[in-house]
Every structure is written in structure tokens, then in C-alpha cells.
Amino acid sequence: MSEPRVLELHGVSKRFGGLLAVNALSFDVRENEVLGLIGPNGSGKTTVINLISGALQPTDGEIYLREHMISDQPPRAIARSGVARTFQLVRLLPSLTVLENVVAGAVFGHKRLWGGSARKHALRQLERVGMRHAVDAPVASLTYIDEKRIELARALASDPVLLLLDEWLAGLNPTELQVGIELIRSLRVEGRTIVLVEHVMDAIRSLCDRCVVMNSGEKIAEGTPSTVLADKEVIRAYLGEDHA
Numbered sequence: 479m480s481e482p483r484v485l486e487l488h489g490v491s492k493r494f495g496g497l498l499a500v501n502a503l504s505f506d507v508r509e510n511e512v513l514g515l516i517g518p519n520g521s522g523k524t525t526v527i528n529l530i531s532g533a534l535q536p537t538d539g540e541i542y543l544r545e546h547m548i549s550d551q552p553p554r555a556i557a558r559s560g561v562a563r564t565f566q567l568v569r570l571l572p573s574l575t576v577l578e579n580v581v582a583g584a585v586f587g588h589k590r591l592w593g594g595s596a597r598k599h600a601l602r603q604l605e606r607v608g609m610r611h612a613v614d615a616p617v618a619s620l621t622y623i624d625e626k627r628i629e630l631a632r633a634l635a636s637d638p639v640l641l642l643l644d645e646w647l648a649g650l651n652p653t654e655l656q657v658g659i660e661l662i663r664s665l666r667v668e669g670r671t672i673v674l675v676e677h678v679m680d681a682i683r684s685l686c687d688r689c690v691v692m693n694s695g696e697k698i699a700e701g702t703p704s705t706v707l708a709d710k711e712v713i714r715a716y717l718g719e720d721h722a
């Protein structure tokens with residue numbers, strides 16, 4: 479028996495004036511699944527993440543979280559419903575400490591904890607990402623990988639139904655990259671449902687159950703990582719006609 483669907487996109491499109499950034503996109507994500515959303519730069523992947531999280535609303539189509547339509551909801555309502563995300567460019571709250579940033583995820587996200595309960599939960603997430611030692615540090619003092627860890631801890635503090643990771647591994651050196659892959663793998667093992675936008679193919683191969691491949695706003699392939707990465711149209715989209 480297959481796992482229930484956590485996320486469903488039905489014919490989702492997004493137009494910016496004359497630009498069709500996402501064109502009639504449909505896919506679903508099952509509970510406890512890690513789905514890779516991949517494609518060349520400019521293919522529409524981050525726009526899809528913005529549509530799911532409510533930063534943008536679709537021009538056409540519908541998005542469902544556990545059978546409840548969320549595509550007409552504002553970001554705060556979608557976060558309360560159980561969608562948490564990270565960003566390509568890390569977005570922390572610069573006037574707050576590390577711990578306060580993560581507490582914000584517990585207070586304003588799906589978990590909705592307060593006071594001492596929020597603090598304890600936030601501390602557990604910091605320990606989870608290896609940042610328990612930096613609770614009182616200002617975010618301005620953090621390295622890039624540590625900023626990413628804090629943003630991930632904040633997303634996890636909301637106890638999300640669905641976690642969206644938008645190029646979370648981008649910009650890491652080889653050692654940091656392996657640490658990051660292992661951290662995401664541990665989330666996978668504990669049963670998190672994740673949509674992973676990524677260009678690091680080693681991560682895609684080792685972490686994802688399935689992949690949806692986009693090019694020019696459209697889905698051009700869907701299947702296991704090994705299947706889609708061998709697809710001639712996918713190779714053409716990434717490398718050009720001579721390599722297909």
C-alpha cells in the first residue's frame with residue numbers, strides 16, 4: 479500500500495507579465511519521501527518553492543497539502559499548516575541571537591510553542607544540527623555553513639509536515655558538503671517529507687527517492703534519480719544537444 483500524498487500540484491502555472499515561469503506543472507510527494515526538484519538555472523525551481531510556500535500565488539492551478547488547498551492562502555497560513563522552508567540566500571533575523579532565531583520557528587510555525595516549551599524545543603533542534611554550543615551568539619558572527627544550519631534548525635522547530643530545501647547545499651566546500659548531505663540524510667532516515675531543490679548530483683543520487691526535472695518552466699522528466707539522469711531530454715537540458 480502506497481504512502482498517502484502530502485503535497486499535490488495540479489496544473490500549476492505562474493506568469494510574470496509576458497514571462498511564463500512555470501507552465502502547467504503537476505506532481506505529488508508522498509509521506510516520508512524525499513523528492514528532488516532539479517533542472518538547469520532559470521528552469522523555474524525556486525518559483526515552484528515560492529508557490530508552495532505562499533511567497534507567490536499561482537496564475538493557474540491548485541496546490542494541496544494533505545488534501546487541503548493552500549494555493550489561495552498567505553504564507554503565514556501555509557506555515558501554520560505545516561510547510562517550512564529554507565532559502566537560496568540564507569534569511570536569518572539579524573537582530574536576534576541564534577537561539578531566538580530558532581525559537582521564532584517554534585512560535586510562528588506549525589508547532590506553535592511558547593515560552594519555556596519553545597526554548598526547550600529550539601535547543602533540541604540546535605543540538606540536532608550541531609549548533610547547541612552557539613545559542614547566545616549573534617548571527618553576524620556565524621560562518622556560512624553555520625548560518626545554513628541555523629536556518630534549517632528554525633525550519634525544523636516548526637515541526638513541519640513538509641520541508642522545502644532550496645539549494646541548501648549550495649556554496650559549501652567539499653568537507654561542509656559531506657556534513658550537509660549527512661545531515662539531510664538523517665532527516666530522511668527519521669521520516670521527514672522533503673522537497674529538495676539541488677544542483678549537487680551526488681546529493682540527488684544519495685538522498686532522493688524520486689526526481690522531477692524542469693526546464694523552461696515545464697516538467698520534462700519524472701522518476702528515480704538514475705532514470706531521470708540518464709534521460710536524453712534531461713541530458714540535453716543540462717549539457718546541450720551535442721551531449722544528448
